[in-house]
Amino acid sequence: MIVDNPFFVLGIAPDASRIEIEREAQKLLGMLELDFPDARTYVTPRGPQPRTAEAVRAAVAALRDPFRRLVAELWARHAPPTRTAAPPPAEAPAGIPGFRRRLGWRP
Amino acid sequence: MAEAPLYVGIDLGTTNSAAAVFDGERVNVVRNAQGATVTPSVVRLDKQARVTVGTRARRFVEQDAANTAAEFKRLMGTGQEIEFPAAGVKRKPEELSAEILKALRQDITDQLGVTIERAVISVPALFELPQSAATSEAARLAGFSRVELLQEPIASALAAGWRADGDGGGTWLVFDLGGGTFDASLLETRDGLLRVVGHDGDNFLGGRDFDWVITEHLASRLSTVPQRNNPAHASALRALRLAAEDAKIELSRGERAQVTLAQPLSIDGNDVEVDLELDRATVERLCTPLIDRALDVCMRLLSQNGLGPGRLGKLVLVGGPTVMPMVRARVSARLEAPLAEGHDPMTLVAQGAALYAATASLDGRAPSTAAPTGRQVWLQYPAVSADLTPHVVGKFVGGGEDTPAKVKLVRNDGAWSSPDATVGPDGTFVTSVTLLPRRACTFTLEARTATGTVVPVTPSALTIVQGLTIGDPPLSRTLGVALASGHVQVYLDRGAPLPARRTFTHHTIETVAKGSSESVLRIPIVQGEMSQAHLCRLVGTLDIGGDVVTDTVPTGSAVEVTIELDRGGRLSARALVPSIGQVFEHVAHLLVPDAAPEALDAAIRDLRRQLMELRTDAFRHGLGQVIEKLDRIESRLSEAERDIDAAHGGDADAAQRARRALLDVDATMSEADLARKWPELDDAARHVAIAASSSVGMHGTEAERTLLQEVLAAMDKARREKDAPELERQMKLASRLSNAAFNRTPEAWELYFEDVASDMSTMRDLPRAQRLVNEGKAAIEKTDTDELRRVVKALWSLLPEDSAARKKGFDSGVR
Numbered sequence: 001m002i003v004d005n006p007f008f009v010l011g012i013a014p015d016a017s018r019i020e021i022e023r024e025a026q027k028l029l030g031m032l033e034l035d036f037p038d039a040r041t042y043v044t045p046r047g048p049q050p051r052t053a054e055a056v057r058a059a060v061a062a063l064r065d066p067f068r069r070l071v072a073e074l075w076a077r078h079a080p081p082t083r084t085a086a087p088p089p090a091e092a093p094a095g096i097p098g099f100r101r102r103l104g105w106r107p
Numbered sequence: 108m109a110e111a112p113l114y115v116g117i118d119l120g121t122t123n124s125a126a127a128v129f130d131g132e133r134v135n136v137v138r139n140a141q142g143a144t145v146t147p148s149v150v151r152l153d154k155q156a157r158v159t160v161g162t163r164a165r166r167f168v169e170q171d172a173a174n175t176a177a178e179f180k181r182l183m184g185t186g187q188e189i190e191f192p193a194a195g196v197k198r199k200p201e202e203l204s205a206e207i208l209k210a211l212r213q214d215i216t217d218q219l220g221v222t223i224e225r226a227v228i229s230v231p232a233l234f235e236l237p238q239s240a241a242t243s244e245a246a247r248l249a250g251f252s253r254v255e256l257l258q259e260p261i262a263s264a265l266a267a268g269w270r271a272d273g274d275g276g277g278t279w280l281v282f283d284l285g286g287g288t289f290d291a292s293l294l295e296t297r298d299g300l301l302r303v304v305g306h307d308g309d310n311f312l313g314g315r316d317f318d319w320v321i322t323e324h325l326a327s328r329l330s331t332v333p334q335r336n337n338p339a340h341a342s343a344l345r346a347l348r349l350a351a352e353d354a355k356i357e358l359s360r361g362e363r364a365q366v367t368l369a370q371p372l373s374i375d376g377n378d379v380e381v382d383l384e385l386d387r388a389t390v391e392r393l394c395t396p397l398i399d400r401a402l403d404v405c406m407r408l409l410s411q412n413g414l415g416p417g418r419l420g421k422l423v424l425v426g427g428p429t430v431m432p433m434v435r436a437r438v439s440a441r442l443e444a445p446l447a448e449g450h451d452p453m454t455l456v457a458q459g460a461a462l463y464a465a466t467a468s469l470d471g472r473a474p475s476t477a478a479p480t481g482r483q484v485w486l487q488y489p490a491v492s493a494d495l496t497p498h499v500v501g502k503f504v505g506g507g508e509d510t511p512a513k514v515k516l517v518r519n520d521g522a523w524s525s526p527d528a529t530v531g532p533d534g535t536f537v538t539s540v541t542l543l544p545r546r547a548c549t550f551t552l553e554a555r556t557a558t559g560t561v562v563p564v565t566p567s568a569l570t571i572v573q574g575l576t577i578g579d580p581p582l583s584r585t586l587g588v589a590l591a592s593g594h595v596q597v598y599l600d601r602g603a604p605l606p607a608r609r610t611f612t613h614h615t616i617e618t619v620a621k622g623s624s625e626s627v628l629r630i631p632i633v634q635g636e637m638s639q640a641h642l643c644r645l646v647g648t649l650d651i652g653g654d655v656v657t658d659t660v661p662t663g664s665a666v667e668v669t670i671e672l673d674r675g676g677r678l679s680a681r682a683l684v685p686s687i688g689q690v691f692e693h694v695a696h697l698l699v700p701d702a703a704p705e706a707l708d709a710a711i712r713d714l715r716r717q718l719m720e721l722r723t724d725a726f727r728h729g730l731g732q733v734i735e736k737l738d739r740i741e742s743r744l745s746e747a748e749r750d751i752d753a754a755h756g757g758d759a760d761a762a763q764r765a766r767r768a769l770l771d772v773d774a775t776m777s778e779a780d781l782a783r784k785w786p787e788l789d790d791a792a793r794h795v796a797i798a799a800s801s802s803v804g805m806h807g808t809e810a811e812r813t814l815l816q817e818v819l820a821a822m823d824k825a826r827r828e829k830d831a832p833e834l835e836r837q838m839k840l841a842s843r844l845s846n847a848a849f850n851r852t853p854e855a856w857e858l859y860f861e862d863v864a865s866d867m868s869t870m871r872d873l874p875r876a877q878r879l880v881n882e883g884k885a886a887i888e889k890t891d892t893d894e895l896r897r898v899v900k901a902l903w904s905l906l907p908e909d910s911a912a913r914k915k916g917f918d919s920g921v922r
Contacts, residue, residue: 017298018297018298018300019298019299019493019494022300022493022494023494023496023497023498026488026489026492026494026497026498027498027500027537029487030487030488030498030499030500031487031500031535031537033487033500034485034487034500034501034502034535035502036500036502036535037533054606054607054608057604057606057607058603058604058607060604061602061603061604064300064302065602067817070817071814071817074810074813074814075810078808078809078810
C-alpha cells in the first residue's frame with residue numbers, strides 16, 4: 001500500500017478529483033506508450049519505483065471504487081515523507097545495535 | 108486532412124443482430140438490404156451449400172428447418188457442429204456467426220461505401236472464456252483484422268447514457284431481456300464517467316421462454332397435443348412456435364390475435380387444423396411469472412448494493428421482449444423508477460458498441476498506407492474524453508531537415524488554440540486541448556522550428572469527442588490458479604481493468620522427470636468468486652510434461668506463472684521454470700463440454716440426491732434461509748429436467764441449456780452447503796475478529812487500525828445478513844491485517860517456528876527439516892529475526908499436501 005499506492009503511481013495528491021485522476025492517467029499512458037524517460041519511474045517514500053502501463057491502469061481502477069479510494073487515501077496521507085533518492089543501505093542508522101529491531105522494525 | 112474516423116459496433120445476438128456506426132457526432136444504425144435495422148441471426152445452406160442469411164433465411168425455419176440454423180450463439184465454444192443435410196456439410200457455430208458478421212459488414216459497405224476491418228462486438232456479460240474466444244474467431248473468419256469484445260450491459264448503458272443530456276449523475280439499472288438471457292446491471296454516472304456498480308442475471312431466461320409458454324398453451328388447445336420430448340413432433344412444434352412468436356408481437360399493439368396456419372399440422376399421422384384465438388390477457392397471465400423472475404434478480408441486485416426500489420434514477424430497457432407494453436408497465440411499477448425514453452431496445456447494444464469503439468480508438472477503417480509527408484509524429488490522446496481539457500502527448504520520430512522546437516494545436520472552429528508547447532531534445536512534447544461539450548472537435552497540429560519556420564507534420568490533425576466514457580472494460584469474473592491445497596490463488600479480481608497481467612511464483616509439489624510422459628505438472632486456471640477451487644469453473648490448463656522439459660524439474664522448484672487477458676477478455680498464460688530456463692505457453696483451452704442427454708440424466712440424479720441430503724439437514728437445524736435457497740434449486744432442477752426431456756428429443760440447444768443450468772445448480776448447492784456450515788463459520792469469524800483487534804490494536808499502525816474498523820463493520824454486516832461467501836472474504840482481509848501487524852513483533856516468528864517444528868515428523872524431506880529446525884533454534888538464541896523468518900518459510904514449504912484437497916484443486920501440481 002506504500003510502494004504501489006495509486007496516488008504515488010499517478011503522482012497526484014490524495015485530494016485529486018475524479019477528472020484530474022483520469023486526465024493524469026491518460027497522459028501517463030500516452031507518455032509510457034511513447035517511451036518518455038520521465039514517465040518510467042514514480043516517487044514513493046521508499047524510493048523511486050518503475051512505472052508500467054498496467055500499474056497505471058490498475059491505479060485508476062482502484063481510485064474509481066469509492067472504498068478502495070478511501071483506503072488508498074489513508075495510506076497516502078499517513079505515509080512517511082517522500083524520499084526521492086534511492087533508499088540508503090539498511091544498516092545506515094547509527095545507535096544501539098538491534099535497537100530498532102526490538103522496537104518491531106523490519107529492515 | 109485525414110478522413111474523420113468511423114467507429115463500428117456490432118450486436119451479435121441470439122435471435123437478432125444489428126450494426127451501428129458512430130462518426131464522432133451521431134450514432135447511426137445500419138440498415139440491411141431489406142431496409143431493416145435488425146437482421147435475424149439465422150443462416151441457411153441450400154443444396155449447393157449457398158448461404159442465405161437474415162430475414163430471407165428465417166422464412167425457411169418453418170419449411171426447411173433441417174437446413175436452417177437459428178440460435179447457434181448458444182452453442183458458441185462448444186465444438187458442436189451443426190449439420191446441413193441438403194448440402195451434406197457441417198458447420199461450427201462460429202462459422203455460422205461469421206456469416207452473420209459478413210452480412211452486416213457488407214451492409215455497412217453498401218450504406219457508407221467504406222470497407223470495415225475493425226469493430227467492437229458485444230457479448231453477454233456472463234460469457235465464459237471459450238465462448239469469447241469463439242466470438243473472436245467468428246470475426247476473424249468474417250474478415251475483420253481486429254475486434255474488441257464488450258459486455259452487452261456496458262454497451263446499453265453507454266448508449267443510454269450518451270443521450271442523457273446533462274442530467275448529471277445518478278444510478279441506472281439496465282434491464283436487458285434478450286432472446287435467451289437476462290442481464291441486470293447497476294451503473295453509476297458521475298463527472299461523465301460511467302462505472303459498473305454491480306451485475307446479476309439469469310442465463311436461462313429470455314424471449315424464447317415467453318414463446319415457449321405461449322406455444323405450450325396453444326399446443327394444449329389442439330385436438331392432438333404435440334409433446335416436446337417426442338422427436339416426431341418437433342416440426343409441428345416449430346411451426347406452432349413461429350406462429351406464437353408472431354402472435355406475441357401482434358399483441359404488443361392489439362388486444363387480440365388470430366393464430367392460423369395455412370397448412371394443417373401433421374401429428375401422429377393426423378392432420379390437425381390450427382385456428383385459435385389468443386388475447387392479450389392470456390399472454391400476460393402466461394408471461395407474468397417469467398417477468399417476475401427477472402424482477403427478483405433486479406431486487407436482489409439492488410439490495411446487494413444497499414438500494415431499495417424507488418432509489419433508481421433511471422431504468423433502461425433493452426431487448427425485443429421489453430417492447431411488450433405489459434413488460435414495460437410491470438417493470439417500471441415494481442422498481443418504482445421512470446423508464447428512459449427514446450431508446451430503441453433492439454439496437455441500443457449495437458449503438459453502445461459503436462460508441463465504445465470510439466472510446467477504445469478502434470477506427471473501423473484499416474490504417475492508411477499512404478506515404479507520410481513531412482515530419483512524422485506519434486500522437487497519444489483519448490478519442491473520447493469526459494474531461495473538457497485532456498492532454499495530448501506526442502513524439503517526433505525519424506529525421507528531417509528542420510527540427511521542431513514548438514508545437515501548437517488549433518481547434519478547427521478557430522475559436523481556440525493552445526499555447527506553444529516546447530519540444531524536448533528527444534522530440535517529445537506534452538500539451539492539452541479544450542473541447543466543446545458533447546461535440547467532436549478536430550485540431551490541427553502546427554509545428555515550428557526555433558526560428559519560426561513552419562515544419563509540415565504527419566498526421567497533421569486529430570479528433571477528440573467529448574462525452575460519456577467508460578474506462579477500461581472490467582473483468583466479469585475473478586480469475587486465478589487452483590493450488591494443490593484446493594484453494595485458489597487469485598490473479599485478477601473481478602472488476603480488474605482489462606488488459607491486465609499478473610505474475611506469481613509458485614512451487615512444484617512433485618518432480619517432473621525428463622523424458623517421462625507420465626509425469627505432468629498441471630497448472631489449472633479457474634474462474635469464479637469462491638476461494639475453493641472446486642467451486643470455480645475450470646477454464647484452461649497449462650501442462651508441463653516430462654516429455655517436453657529439457658531437464659528434470661525437482662520438487663519445490665519455482666514456477667513463475669503469468670496470466671494475461673487482453674481488452675476483449677482473451678486469456679493467455681505462461682509458465683517460466685527458472686531452474687531450467689524454459690517457458691511453457693501452451694494453454695489447453697477447454698471447450699464448453701458436450702451435453703449428452705445420458706450424462707445429463709446421471710448428473711441430475713446426483714444433484715437430486717445431494718439436494719435431499721441438504722434439505723433433511725437444513726430442516727433438522729431449522730435454517731430457513733437455506734431451505735428457501737434449496738426450494739429455488741428444486742424449481743431450477745425441474746426446469747432442467749424438462750430441457751433434458753427435449754434433449755432426448757434431439758434438441759441440442761436444450762441440452763446446452765440443461766448443462767449450464769446444472770452447473771449453476773451445483774454452484775448454488777455449494778453455497779447452500781456453506782450456509783449449512785454457518786454456525787462453524789460464525790464462530791470462526793468471532794475468533795478472527797478478536798485476534799485481529801488485539802493484534803492490530805497492539806502492533807498496528809494508525810492506517811491499519813482504521814482499515815480494520817472498516818473490515819469489522821463489513822464482517823458484522825455479513826454476519827447479520829448470513830452471507831457466507833462475503834463473510835469468508837472479509838475474514839481473510841481481517842486475518843491479513845492481523846498478520847501484518849503481528850509479524851512486526853519479534854515473538855511472532857518464534858511462535859510460528861514452534862508451531863511448524865511440531866509438525867516435523869510429517870514433512871517431506873526429513874533430514875532437511877531436521878537441519879532447518881536446528882538452524883531455527885540457533886537463530887532464536889542469536890535473536891536473529893531475519894534468519895528465523897527464512898527458516899520458518901522453508902519449513903512451511905516442506906509440509907505435505909492433502910491428496911483429497913488436491914483433487915478438489917483440479918489436480919494442481921503447484922502450491
